[in-house]
Amino acid sequence: MVQTVKEAWFQPASDQSLIVYLGTEISLETHQRVIKLLRLLEREPIAGVCDLHPAYCSLLIHFDLLKLRHDELEAVLRSYLDRLDEESLPEPRYVEIPVCYEGDFGPDLGDVCSTLRITPAQAIELHGSVAYVVYFLGFAPGFAYLGELPKSLIMPRLPSPRRIVPRGSVGIAGNQTGVYPFATPGGWRLIGRTPLQMFRSGPNAATVLSIGDRVRFISISPKRFAELENT
Amino acid sequence: MSSIQIQSPGLFTTVQDLGRPGFGPMGLSPSGAADPLSLRLGNRLVGNADGAAALEMTLVGGTFLFPEGGVVSLAGSDFGGSLDDQLLPVWTAIKISRGQTLRMGPTRSGARCYLCIQGGIEVNSFMGSASTHILSGLGGFEGRALRKGDVLKIGQPFMAFRERKISPHALKRLSPRKTLRVTPGPQSDWFAASSEQLFYTNAYRVTEDSNRMGLRLEGAAIPPHFKGPMITEGVALGAIQIPDAGQPIILFVEQQTTGGYPKIANVISADLPSIGQLRPRDEIRCEKITWEMARALFKEQEEIIASGELMVE
Numbered sequence: 001m002v003q004t005v006k007e008a009w010f011q012p013a014s015d016q017s018l019i020v021y022l023g024t025e026i027s028l029e030t031h032q033r034v035i036k037l038l039r040l041l042e043r044e045p046i047a048g049v050c051d052l053h054p055a056y057c058s059l060l061i062h063f064d065l066l067k068l069r070h071d072e073l074e075a076v077l078r079s080y081l082d083r084l085d086e087e088s089l090p091e092p093r094y095v096e097i098p099v100c101y102e103g104d105f106g107p108d109l110g111d112v113c114s115t116l117r118i119t120p121a122q123a124i125e126l127h128g129s130v131a132y133v134v135y136f137l138g139f140a141p142g143f144a145y146l147g148e149l150p151k152s153l154i155m156p157r158l159p160s161p162r163r164i165v166p167r168g169s170v171g172i173a174g175n176q177t178g179v180y181p182f183a184t185p186g187g188w189r190l191i192g193r194t195p196l197q198m199f200r201s202g203p204n205a206a207t208v209l210s211i212g213d214r215v216r217f218i219s220i221s222p223k224r225f226a227e228l229e230n231t
Numbered sequence: 232m233s234s235i236q237i238q239s240p241g242l243f244t245t246v247q248d249l250g251r252p253g254f255g256p257m258g259l260s261p262s263g264a265a266d267p268l269s270l271r272l273g274n275r276l277v278g279n280a281d282g283a284a285a286l287e288m289t290l291v292g293g294t295f296l297f298p299e300g301g302v303v304s305l306a307g308s309d310f311g312g313s314l315d316d317q318l319l320p321v322w323t324a325i326k327i328s329r330g331q332t333l334r335m336g337p338t339r340s341g342a343r344c345y346l347c348i349q350g351g352i353e354v355n356s357f358m359g360s361a362s363t364h365i366l367s368g369l370g371g372f373e374g375r376a377l378r379k380g381d382v383l384k385i386g387q388p389f390m391a392f393r394e395r396k397i398s399p400h401a402l403k404r405l406s407p408r409k410t411l412r413v414t415p416g417p418q419s420d421w422f423a424a425s426s427e428q429l430f431y432t433n434a435y436r437v438t439e440d441s442n443r444m445g446l447r448l449e450g451a452a453i454p455p456h457f458k459g460p461m462i463t464e465g466v467a468l469g470a471i472q473i474p475d476a477g478q479p480i481i482l483f484v485e486q487q488t489t490g491g492y493p494k495i496a497n498v499i500s501a502d503l504p505s506i507g508q509l510r511p512r513d514e515i516r517c518e519k520i521t522w523e524m525a526r527a528l529f530k531e532q533e534e535i536i537a538s539g540e541l542m543v544e
Binding site: 012050051052053055062065066070137199207210 | 488490522525
Protein backbone atom coordinates (compact mmCIF):
# COMPACT_ATOMS: atom_id res chain seq x y z
CA MET A 1 0.00 0.00 0.00
CA VAL A 2 1.40 3.37 -1.02
CA GLN A 3 -0.42 6.56 -0.21
CA THR A 4 0.17 10.17 0.61
CA VAL A 5 -0.79 11.80 3.90
CA LYS A 6 -4.00 13.17 2.47
CA GLU A 7 -5.34 9.78 1.52
CA ALA A 8 -7.36 7.44 3.62
CA TRP A 9 -7.92 3.76 3.24
CA PHE A 10 -10.26 1.23 4.76
CA GLN A 11 -9.86 -2.20 6.25
CA PRO A 12 -12.63 -4.36 7.69
CA ALA A 13 -11.55 -5.37 11.22
CA SER A 14 -14.47 -7.68 11.97
CA ASP A 15 -17.94 -8.32 10.53
CA GLN A 16 -19.13 -5.39 12.64
CA SER A 17 -16.21 -2.98 12.42
CA LEU A 18 -14.16 -1.05 9.91
CA ILE A 19 -10.83 0.75 10.39
CA VAL A 20 -10.09 3.98 8.59
CA TYR A 21 -6.35 4.61 8.30
CA LEU A 22 -5.29 8.20 7.77
CA GLY A 23 -1.53 7.71 7.67
CA THR A 24 1.27 5.20 8.16
CA GLU A 25 3.36 7.10 10.69
CA ILE A 26 2.67 8.78 14.00
CA SER A 27 2.57 12.51 13.29
CA LEU A 28 0.62 15.48 14.57
CA GLU A 29 -0.81 16.12 11.13
CA THR A 30 -2.21 12.61 10.79
CA HIS A 31 -3.46 12.75 14.36
CA GLN A 32 -5.31 16.01 13.71
CA ARG A 33 -7.12 14.29 10.87
CA VAL A 34 -8.12 11.43 13.19
CA ILE A 35 -9.58 13.99 15.62
CA LYS A 36 -11.37 15.84 12.84
CA LEU A 37 -13.01 12.65 11.61
CA LEU A 38 -13.94 11.72 15.18
CA ARG A 39 -15.49 15.14 15.83
CA LEU A 40 -17.44 15.01 12.56
CA LEU A 41 -18.78 11.57 13.39
CA GLU A 42 -19.74 12.67 16.90
CA ARG A 43 -21.51 15.75 15.59
CA GLU A 44 -23.22 14.03 12.67
CA PRO A 45 -23.57 10.41 13.70
CA ILE A 46 -24.12 7.78 11.01
CA ALA A 47 -27.17 5.60 11.67
CA GLY A 48 -26.02 2.14 12.72
CA VAL A 49 -22.63 3.22 14.07
CA CYS A 50 -22.31 2.17 17.73
CA ASP A 51 -18.80 3.04 18.88
CA LEU A 52 -15.58 4.78 17.83
CA HIS A 53 -12.00 3.90 18.78
CA PRO A 54 -9.53 6.59 17.73
CA ALA A 55 -5.79 5.92 17.86
CA TYR A 56 -2.54 7.44 16.48
CA CYS A 57 -3.29 7.16 12.76
CA SER A 58 -6.62 5.39 12.59
CA LEU A 59 -10.21 5.26 13.71
CA LEU A 60 -11.99 1.96 14.29
CA ILE A 61 -15.73 2.23 13.70
CA HIS A 62 -18.00 -0.34 15.26
CA PHE A 63 -21.42 -0.77 13.67
CA ASP A 64 -24.61 -2.80 13.79
CA LEU A 65 -24.20 -5.42 11.08
CA LEU A 66 -27.94 -5.74 10.61
CA LYS A 67 -28.04 -2.09 9.55
CA LEU A 68 -24.77 -1.51 7.68
CA ARG A 69 -22.28 -3.30 5.47
CA HIS A 70 -18.60 -2.39 5.21
CA ASP A 71 -19.00 -1.01 1.67
CA GLU A 72 -22.04 1.09 2.61
CA LEU A 73 -20.26 2.56 5.62
CA GLU A 74 -17.16 3.20 3.53
CA ALA A 75 -19.21 5.13 0.96
CA VAL A 76 -20.72 7.36 3.67
CA LEU A 77 -17.33 7.86 5.29
CA ARG A 78 -15.81 9.06 2.03
CA SER A 79 -18.19 11.99 2.08
CA TYR A 80 -17.05 12.77 5.63
CA LEU A 81 -13.40 12.51 4.62
CA ASP A 82 -14.00 14.96 1.78
CA ARG A 83 -14.96 17.52 4.41
CA LEU A 84 -11.97 17.01 6.72
CA ASP A 85 -10.06 19.97 5.32
CA GLU A 86 -12.97 22.31 6.03
CA GLU A 87 -13.18 21.09 9.60
CA SER A 88 -11.31 23.31 12.03
CA LEU A 89 -10.35 22.19 15.48
CA PRO A 90 -10.52 24.48 18.50
CA GLU A 91 -7.27 25.46 20.23
CA PRO A 92 -6.18 22.48 22.30
CA ARG A 93 -7.06 22.50 25.99
CA TYR A 94 -4.04 22.68 28.33
CA VAL A 95 -4.20 20.48 31.39
CA GLU A 96 -1.73 20.42 34.26
CA ILE A 97 -1.25 17.22 36.19
CA PRO A 98 0.42 17.45 39.58
CA VAL A 99 2.84 14.59 40.21
CA CYS A 100 4.83 13.59 43.24
CA TYR A 101 8.01 11.84 42.09
CA GLU A 102 9.41 11.12 45.56
CA GLY A 103 10.03 7.83 47.36
CA ASP A 104 7.35 5.16 46.96
CA PHE A 105 5.41 7.36 44.54
CA GLY A 106 7.96 6.59 41.83
CA PRO A 107 9.23 3.05 42.48
CA ASP A 108 11.12 2.80 39.17
CA LEU A 109 12.64 6.30 39.15
CA GLY A 110 15.89 5.05 40.69
CA ASP A 111 16.34 2.33 38.05
CA VAL A 112 15.44 4.68 35.23
CA CYS A 113 18.00 7.23 36.45
CA SER A 114 20.82 4.74 36.90
CA THR A 115 20.19 3.18 33.47
CA LEU A 116 20.00 6.56 31.74
CA ARG A 117 22.86 8.00 33.86
CA ILE A 118 20.88 11.04 35.01
CA THR A 119 19.90 12.33 38.45
CA PRO A 120 16.28 12.14 39.71
CA ALA A 121 16.12 15.93 39.53
CA GLN A 122 17.10 15.80 35.85
CA ALA A 123 14.55 13.07 35.15
CA ILE A 124 11.78 15.08 36.81
CA GLU A 125 12.79 18.19 34.91
CA LEU A 126 12.84 16.29 31.63
CA HIS A 127 9.44 14.72 32.28
CA GLY A 128 8.00 18.17 33.05
CA SER A 129 9.69 19.89 30.12
CA VAL A 130 7.23 18.86 27.40
CA ALA A 131 3.63 19.78 26.61
CA TYR A 132 2.49 16.27 25.70
CA VAL A 133 -0.23 15.50 23.18
CA VAL A 134 -3.09 13.21 24.21
CA TYR A 135 -3.05 10.87 21.22
CA PHE A 136 -5.97 8.76 22.42
CA LEU A 137 -7.49 7.02 25.42
CA GLY A 138 -7.20 3.27 25.52
CA PHE A 139 -6.11 0.27 27.57
CA ALA A 140 -8.40 1.20 30.49
CA PRO A 141 -11.10 3.87 30.96
CA GLY A 142 -9.40 7.27 31.10
CA PHE A 143 -5.89 6.01 30.29
CA ALA A 144 -4.35 8.60 27.96
CA TYR A 145 -1.43 7.81 25.64
CA LEU A 146 0.79 10.90 25.84
CA GLY A 147 3.67 11.71 23.52
CA GLU A 148 6.35 12.33 22.99
CA LEU A 149 8.72 11.78 25.82
CA PRO A 150 12.12 13.57 25.60
CA LYS A 151 14.63 11.22 23.94
CA SER A 152 16.86 11.09 27.01
CA LEU A 153 14.01 9.58 29.07
CA ILE A 154 13.21 6.72 26.73
CA MET A 155 13.21 3.29 28.38
CA PRO A 156 11.52 0.05 27.31
CA ARG A 157 8.60 -1.42 29.25
CA LEU A 158 9.33 -3.57 32.31
CA PRO A 159 10.37 -7.10 31.30
CA SER A 160 7.28 -8.42 33.09
CA PRO A 161 4.31 -6.26 34.03
CA ARG A 162 3.31 -5.61 37.63
CA ARG A 163 0.19 -7.45 38.75
CA ILE A 164 -1.16 -4.26 40.29
CA VAL A 165 -0.12 -0.66 39.73
CA PRO A 166 -1.43 1.88 42.28
CA ARG A 167 -4.13 4.22 41.02
CA GLY A 168 -2.69 7.51 39.72
CA SER A 169 0.72 6.01 38.91
CA VAL A 170 2.62 7.94 36.24
CA GLY A 171 4.53 5.65 33.92
CA ILE A 172 6.87 5.82 30.95
CA ALA A 173 7.32 3.28 28.13
CA GLY A 174 9.25 3.91 24.94
CA ASN A 175 8.47 7.44 23.79
CA GLN A 176 5.14 7.51 25.66
CA THR A 177 4.03 8.51 29.12
CA GLY A 178 0.68 8.11 30.86
CA VAL A 179 -1.28 7.94 34.10
CA TYR A 180 -3.00 4.78 35.35
CA PRO A 181 -6.56 5.84 36.30
CA PHE A 182 -7.22 2.63 38.23
CA ALA A 183 -5.29 0.00 40.14
CA THR A 184 -4.71 -2.34 37.20
CA PRO A 185 -1.91 -4.56 35.95
CA GLY A 186 0.71 -2.50 34.14
CA GLY A 187 4.07 -2.83 32.40
CA TRP A 188 5.17 0.81 32.24
CA ARG A 189 7.99 2.09 34.47
CA LEU A 190 6.52 4.09 37.33
CA ILE A 191 8.27 7.37 38.07
CA GLY A 192 5.61 9.22 40.08
CA ARG A 193 1.99 9.43 41.11
CA THR A 194 -0.79 11.99 40.79
CA PRO A 195 -3.49 12.62 43.39
CA LEU A 196 -5.93 13.51 40.58
CA GLN A 197 -8.78 11.16 39.84
CA MET A 198 -8.25 10.59 36.12
CA PHE A 199 -11.64 8.95 35.58
CA ARG A 200 -14.57 10.32 37.52
CA SER A 201 -17.41 7.88 37.88
CA GLY A 202 -20.93 8.76 38.94
CA PRO A 203 -23.81 9.76 36.71
CA ASN A 204 -21.69 12.34 34.87
CA ALA A 205 -18.65 10.22 34.25
CA ALA A 206 -15.75 12.12 32.76
CA THR A 207 -12.09 11.74 32.05
CA VAL A 208 -9.58 14.43 33.06
CA LEU A 209 -7.95 14.08 29.64
CA SER A 210 -9.50 13.90 26.18
CA ILE A 211 -8.00 13.23 22.77
CA GLY A 212 -6.11 16.27 21.45
CA ASP A 213 -5.47 17.90 24.86
CA ARG A 214 -1.98 19.15 25.75
CA VAL A 215 -0.61 18.02 29.09
CA ARG A 216 2.10 19.22 31.43
CA PHE A 217 3.29 17.43 34.54
CA ILE A 218 3.97 19.66 37.56
CA SER A 219 6.22 18.31 40.31
CA ILE A 220 4.68 18.47 43.79
CA SER A 221 5.80 17.49 47.31
CA PRO A 222 4.36 14.55 49.27
CA LYS A 223 2.69 17.13 51.54
CA ARG A 224 0.95 18.76 48.58
CA PHE A 225 0.02 15.30 47.27
CA ALA A 226 -1.75 14.54 50.56
CA GLU A 227 -3.57 17.90 50.50
CA LEU A 228 -4.78 17.41 46.92
CA GLU A 229 -5.75 13.82 47.56
CA ASN A 230 -8.09 14.95 50.31
CA THR A 231 -9.85 17.63 48.29
CA MET B 232 -39.01 -4.02 47.34
CA SER B 233 -38.00 -7.62 46.62
CA SER B 234 -34.45 -8.76 47.07
CA ILE B 235 -32.04 -11.61 46.60
CA GLN B 236 -29.53 -12.52 49.29
CA ILE B 237 -26.15 -13.92 48.34
CA GLN B 238 -25.46 -16.79 50.73
CA SER B 239 -22.47 -17.86 48.69
CA PRO B 240 -21.38 -16.07 45.53
CA GLY B 241 -19.83 -18.98 43.62
CA LEU B 242 -16.49 -18.61 41.87
CA PHE B 243 -17.05 -15.29 40.11
CA THR B 244 -20.53 -13.83 39.87
CA THR B 245 -21.24 -10.36 38.53
CA VAL B 246 -24.23 -8.25 37.52
CA GLN B 247 -24.37 -7.99 33.73
CA ASP B 248 -26.68 -6.66 31.05
CA LEU B 249 -26.00 -6.03 27.36
CA GLY B 250 -23.24 -3.52 28.09
CA ARG B 251 -22.53 0.15 27.39
CA PRO B 252 -21.34 0.74 23.84
CA GLY B 253 -20.39 4.23 22.73
CA PHE B 254 -17.60 5.22 25.11
CA GLY B 255 -14.62 4.07 23.04
CA PRO B 256 -13.16 7.61 22.89
CA MET B 257 -12.89 7.48 26.71
CA GLY B 258 -11.08 4.14 26.56
CA LEU B 259 -14.07 2.26 27.91
CA SER B 260 -15.09 -1.06 26.36
CA PRO B 261 -18.79 -1.98 26.42
CA SER B 262 -18.45 -4.91 28.86
CA GLY B 263 -21.84 -6.70 29.20
CA ALA B 264 -22.71 -10.39 29.31
CA ALA B 265 -20.01 -12.78 28.11
CA ASP B 266 -22.77 -14.84 26.47
CA PRO B 267 -25.36 -12.23 25.52
CA LEU B 268 -27.46 -14.80 23.66
CA SER B 269 -28.10 -16.78 26.84
CA LEU B 270 -28.82 -13.59 28.79
CA ARG B 271 -31.41 -12.52 26.24
CA LEU B 272 -33.11 -15.92 26.17
CA GLY B 273 -33.11 -16.13 29.97
CA ASN B 274 -34.70 -12.70 30.19
CA ARG B 275 -37.39 -13.61 27.66
CA LEU B 276 -38.39 -16.66 29.70
CA VAL B 277 -39.29 -14.46 32.68
CA GLY B 278 -40.90 -11.74 30.55
CA ASN B 279 -38.07 -9.20 30.90
CA ALA B 280 -36.67 -6.99 28.18
CA ASP B 281 -33.63 -8.60 26.51
CA GLY B 282 -31.19 -6.29 28.26
CA ALA B 283 -32.46 -6.58 31.85
CA ALA B 284 -29.64 -7.00 34.36
CA ALA B 285 -29.04 -10.53 35.62
CA LEU B 286 -26.37 -12.48 37.48
CA GLU B 287 -23.58 -13.98 35.40
CA MET B 288 -22.04 -17.00 37.11
CA THR B 289 -18.69 -18.44 36.06
CA LEU B 290 -17.78 -22.17 36.29
CA VAL B 291 -19.23 -22.59 39.80
CA GLY B 292 -22.53 -21.03 40.80
CA GLY B 293 -23.66 -19.64 44.15
CA THR B 294 -26.47 -20.00 46.66
CA PHE B 295 -29.22 -17.40 46.58
CA LEU B 296 -32.05 -16.80 49.04
CA PHE B 297 -35.28 -15.21 47.80
CA PRO B 298 -37.02 -13.76 50.89
CA GLU B 299 -40.00 -12.57 48.83
CA GLY B 300 -39.83 -15.27 46.14
CA GLY B 301 -39.77 -14.51 42.43
CA VAL B 302 -39.91 -15.78 38.89
CA VAL B 303 -36.50 -16.78 37.54
CA SER B 304 -34.76 -18.70 34.79
CA LEU B 305 -31.36 -20.30 34.37
CA ALA B 306 -29.83 -19.78 30.96
CA GLY B 307 -26.55 -20.86 29.39
CA SER B 308 -24.60 -23.76 30.85
CA ASP B 309 -26.09 -26.25 33.28
CA PHE B 310 -24.69 -25.51 36.76
CA GLY B 311 -26.87 -28.20 38.39
CA GLY B 312 -29.27 -25.72 40.01
CA SER B 313 -31.70 -27.00 42.62
CA LEU B 314 -34.59 -25.72 44.70
CA ASP B 315 -35.43 -27.67 47.86
CA ASP B 316 -33.30 -30.53 46.59
CA GLN B 317 -35.23 -30.69 43.38
CA LEU B 318 -33.03 -30.39 40.31
CA LEU B 319 -33.93 -27.50 38.03
CA PRO B 320 -33.82 -27.56 34.26
CA VAL B 321 -31.94 -24.89 32.31
CA TRP B 322 -33.87 -22.76 29.78
CA THR B 323 -37.13 -22.94 31.75
CA ALA B 324 -39.11 -20.38 33.74
CA ILE B 325 -39.14 -21.29 37.43
CA LYS B 326 -41.40 -20.08 40.24
CA ILE B 327 -39.60 -19.48 43.53
CA SER B 328 -41.73 -19.19 46.67
CA ARG B 329 -41.06 -16.88 49.60
CA GLY B 330 -37.99 -17.89 51.58
CA GLN B 331 -36.78 -20.52 49.14
CA THR B 332 -33.10 -20.95 48.38
CA LEU B 333 -31.70 -21.58 44.93
CA ARG B 334 -28.50 -23.62 45.01
CA MET B 335 -26.15 -23.83 42.07
CA GLY B 336 -23.14 -26.11 41.68
CA PRO B 337 -20.19 -26.54 39.35
CA THR B 338 -20.77 -26.45 35.63
CA ARG B 339 -21.72 -29.57 33.74
CA SER B 340 -21.17 -27.99 30.34
CA GLY B 341 -19.74 -24.55 29.49
CA ALA B 342 -18.32 -21.60 31.41
CA ARG B 343 -21.33 -19.41 32.18
CA CYS B 344 -24.84 -19.59 33.52
CA TYR B 345 -27.21 -16.64 33.90
CA LEU B 346 -29.73 -16.27 36.69
CA CYS B 347 -32.43 -14.02 35.24
CA ILE B 348 -35.11 -12.70 37.56
CA GLN B 349 -38.41 -11.15 36.55
CA GLY B 350 -38.12 -7.41 37.14
CA GLY B 351 -34.33 -7.58 36.71
CA ILE B 352 -31.53 -6.85 39.19
CA GLU B 353 -31.68 -3.22 40.25
CA VAL B 354 -28.35 -1.48 40.60
CA ASN B 355 -27.35 2.12 39.94
CA SER B 356 -26.88 2.55 36.24
CA PHE B 357 -23.35 3.61 35.33
CA MET B 358 -23.07 5.29 31.93
CA GLY B 359 -26.34 3.78 30.85
CA SER B 360 -25.71 0.19 31.88
CA ALA B 361 -25.84 -2.11 34.90
CA SER B 362 -22.88 -4.12 33.63
CA THR B 363 -19.92 -4.65 35.97
CA HIS B 364 -16.56 -3.52 34.53
CA ILE B 365 -14.13 -5.41 36.76
CA LEU B 366 -10.88 -3.82 35.58
CA SER B 367 -12.00 -0.32 36.59
CA GLY B 368 -14.24 -1.40 39.48
CA LEU B 369 -17.20 0.43 37.95
CA GLY B 370 -20.82 -0.45 37.26
CA GLY B 371 -22.79 -3.45 38.48
CA PHE B 372 -23.00 -4.02 42.23
CA GLU B 373 -20.30 -1.80 43.79
CA GLY B 374 -18.12 -2.41 40.72
CA ARG B 375 -17.10 -5.87 41.87
CA ALA B 376 -17.91 -9.58 41.90
CA LEU B 377 -20.55 -10.55 44.46
CA ARG B 378 -19.62 -11.63 47.96
CA LYS B 379 -21.31 -13.59 50.68
CA GLY B 380 -23.83 -11.40 52.50
CA ASP B 381 -24.54 -9.03 49.61
CA VAL B 382 -28.21 -8.15 49.22
CA LEU B 383 -29.35 -7.06 45.76
CA LYS B 384 -32.64 -5.38 44.98
CA ILE B 385 -34.82 -6.91 42.34
CA GLY B 386 -37.58 -5.20 40.38
CA GLN B 387 -41.20 -5.91 41.22
CA PRO B 388 -42.69 -8.90 39.41
CA PHE B 389 -45.03 -7.55 36.74
CA MET B 390 -46.72 -10.59 35.30
CA ALA B 391 -48.01 -13.93 36.46
CA PHE B 392 -45.72 -16.95 36.29
CA ARG B 393 -45.98 -18.72 32.97
CA GLU B 394 -44.63 -22.20 32.60
CA ARG B 395 -42.50 -22.01 29.49
CA LYS B 396 -39.19 -23.03 28.07
CA ILE B 397 -37.00 -22.35 25.06
CA SER B 398 -37.80 -24.80 22.27
CA PRO B 399 -35.29 -27.66 22.00
CA HIS B 400 -35.14 -27.04 18.27
CA ALA B 401 -34.04 -23.41 18.76
CA LEU B 402 -31.53 -24.42 21.43
CA LYS B 403 -30.00 -26.95 19.12
CA ARG B 404 -29.50 -24.32 16.46
CA LEU B 405 -28.10 -21.81 18.95
CA SER B 406 -25.83 -24.18 20.87
CA PRO B 407 -22.30 -22.92 21.61
CA ARG B 408 -19.54 -23.96 19.23
CA LYS B 409 -15.96 -25.10 19.77
CA THR B 410 -15.06 -24.41 16.16
CA LEU B 411 -15.19 -20.64 15.97
CA ARG B 412 -15.88 -19.13 12.61
CA VAL B 413 -13.68 -16.15 11.83
CA THR B 414 -13.13 -13.50 9.21
CA PRO B 415 -9.67 -12.14 8.33
CA GLY B 416 -8.07 -9.71 10.79
CA PRO B 417 -6.84 -6.27 9.73
CA GLN B 418 -3.26 -7.58 9.66
CA SER B 419 -3.97 -11.02 8.12
CA ASP B 420 -1.60 -10.22 5.27
CA TRP B 421 1.24 -9.72 7.76
CA PHE B 422 1.33 -13.46 8.28
CA ALA B 423 3.01 -15.87 5.90
CA ALA B 424 0.72 -18.39 4.22
CA SER B 425 2.43 -21.11 6.25
CA SER B 426 1.63 -19.22 9.50
CA GLU B 427 -2.00 -18.91 8.52
CA GLN B 428 -2.11 -22.57 7.70
CA LEU B 429 -0.64 -23.36 11.11
CA PHE B 430 -3.31 -21.23 12.74
CA TYR B 431 -6.21 -22.80 10.89
CA THR B 432 -5.14 -26.43 11.02
CA ASN B 433 -4.21 -26.68 14.70
CA ALA B 434 -6.41 -26.86 17.77
CA TYR B 435 -5.74 -24.32 20.53
CA ARG B 436 -6.33 -24.76 24.22
CA VAL B 437 -7.93 -22.06 26.39
CA THR B 438 -5.54 -21.37 29.29
CA GLU B 439 -6.41 -20.71 32.95
CA ASP B 440 -5.21 -17.17 32.42
CA SER B 441 -8.42 -16.23 30.59
CA ASN B 442 -11.18 -13.91 31.72
CA ARG B 443 -13.71 -11.35 30.50
CA MET B 444 -10.89 -9.17 29.13
CA GLY B 445 -9.40 -11.83 26.95
CA LEU B 446 -8.80 -15.51 26.39
CA ARG B 447 -5.22 -16.66 26.11
CA LEU B 448 -4.78 -19.66 23.86
CA GLU B 449 -2.05 -22.24 23.83
CA GLY B 450 -0.96 -24.32 20.86
CA ALA B 451 1.20 -24.16 17.76
CA ALA B 452 3.07 -20.83 17.96
CA ILE B 453 2.45 -18.52 15.01
CA PRO B 454 5.83 -17.28 13.72
CA PRO B 455 6.39 -13.53 13.99
CA HIS B 456 4.81 -11.33 11.38
CA PHE B 457 7.08 -9.82 8.78
CA LYS B 458 5.99 -6.20 8.42
CA GLY B 459 6.30 -4.73 11.93
CA PRO B 460 6.54 -2.68 14.01
CA MET B 461 2.86 -2.01 14.35
CA ILE B 462 1.24 1.29 15.33
CA THR B 463 -1.33 0.89 18.11
CA GLU B 464 -4.88 1.03 16.76
CA GLY B 465 -8.49 0.39 17.82
CA VAL B 466 -9.35 -3.26 18.30
CA ALA B 467 -12.63 -5.08 17.66
CA LEU B 468 -14.47 -7.45 19.97
CA GLY B 469 -13.34 -11.00 19.20
CA ALA B 470 -10.07 -9.89 17.60
CA ILE B 471 -7.44 -12.65 17.62
CA GLN B 472 -4.12 -10.97 18.18
CA ILE B 473 -0.75 -12.63 17.90
CA PRO B 474 1.83 -11.27 20.35
CA ASP B 475 5.54 -11.83 19.79
CA ALA B 476 5.55 -15.22 21.53
CA GLY B 477 3.05 -16.46 18.92
CA GLN B 478 0.30 -17.69 21.25
CA PRO B 479 -3.05 -16.14 20.22
CA ILE B 480 -5.20 -13.96 22.47
CA ILE B 481 -8.91 -13.42 21.79
CA LEU B 482 -10.06 -9.99 22.97
CA PHE B 483 -13.31 -10.27 24.86
CA VAL B 484 -16.14 -8.15 26.32
CA GLU B 485 -14.03 -6.20 28.82
CA GLN B 486 -11.25 -5.77 26.30
CA GLN B 487 -8.79 -2.95 26.05
CA THR B 488 -10.06 -0.57 23.37
CA THR B 489 -6.74 -0.24 21.54
CA GLY B 490 -3.86 -2.63 20.98
CA GLY B 491 -0.48 -2.92 19.33
CA TYR B 492 -0.34 -6.57 18.28
CA PRO B 493 -1.23 -7.71 14.76
CA LYS B 494 -4.59 -9.48 14.41
CA ILE B 495 -4.68 -12.61 12.28
CA ALA B 496 -8.45 -13.09 12.43
CA ASN B 497 -11.64 -11.98 14.17
CA VAL B 498 -14.40 -14.19 15.55
CA ILE B 499 -17.69 -13.57 13.72
CA SER B 500 -20.52 -11.86 15.60
CA ALA B 501 -22.71 -14.98 15.56
CA ASP B 502 -20.00 -16.94 17.42
CA LEU B 503 -19.06 -14.30 20.02
CA PRO B 504 -21.54 -15.78 22.56
CA SER B 505 -19.78 -19.15 22.17
CA ILE B 506 -16.56 -17.55 23.48
CA GLY B 507 -18.44 -16.79 26.71
CA GLN B 508 -19.03 -20.52 27.18
CA LEU B 509 -15.38 -21.58 26.76
CA ARG B 510 -13.74 -22.99 29.85
CA PRO B 511 -10.05 -23.20 30.63
CA ARG B 512 -8.59 -26.32 28.97
CA ASP B 513 -11.30 -26.38 26.29
CA GLU B 514 -9.90 -26.97 22.83
CA ILE B 515 -11.01 -24.75 20.00
CA ARG B 516 -10.38 -24.43 16.31
CA CYS B 517 -10.83 -21.53 13.94
CA GLU B 518 -12.49 -21.78 10.56
CA LYS B 519 -12.24 -18.95 8.05
CA ILE B 520 -15.44 -17.92 6.29
CA THR B 521 -16.46 -15.07 3.99
CA TRP B 522 -17.86 -11.68 5.09
CA GLU B 523 -21.10 -12.57 3.33
CA MET B 524 -21.38 -15.80 5.27
CA ALA B 525 -20.60 -14.03 8.57
CA ARG B 526 -23.44 -11.57 7.97
CA ALA B 527 -25.82 -14.36 6.92
CA LEU B 528 -25.07 -16.39 10.05
CA PHE B 529 -25.71 -13.43 12.33
CA LYS B 530 -28.96 -12.65 10.57
CA GLU B 531 -30.03 -16.26 10.86
CA GLN B 532 -29.28 -16.23 14.59
CA GLU B 533 -31.36 -13.10 15.08
CA GLU B 534 -34.20 -14.67 13.09
CA ILE B 535 -34.25 -17.71 15.37
CA ILE B 536 -34.50 -15.41 18.39
CA ALA B 537 -37.22 -13.30 16.77
CA SER B 538 -39.24 -16.38 15.76
CA GLY B 539 -42.65 -17.00 17.34
CA GLU B 540 -41.52 -20.57 17.92
CA LEU B 541 -38.61 -19.63 20.19
CA MET B 542 -40.49 -20.48 23.36
CA VAL B 543 -42.91 -23.31 24.06
CA GLU B 544 -45.51 -23.26 26.83
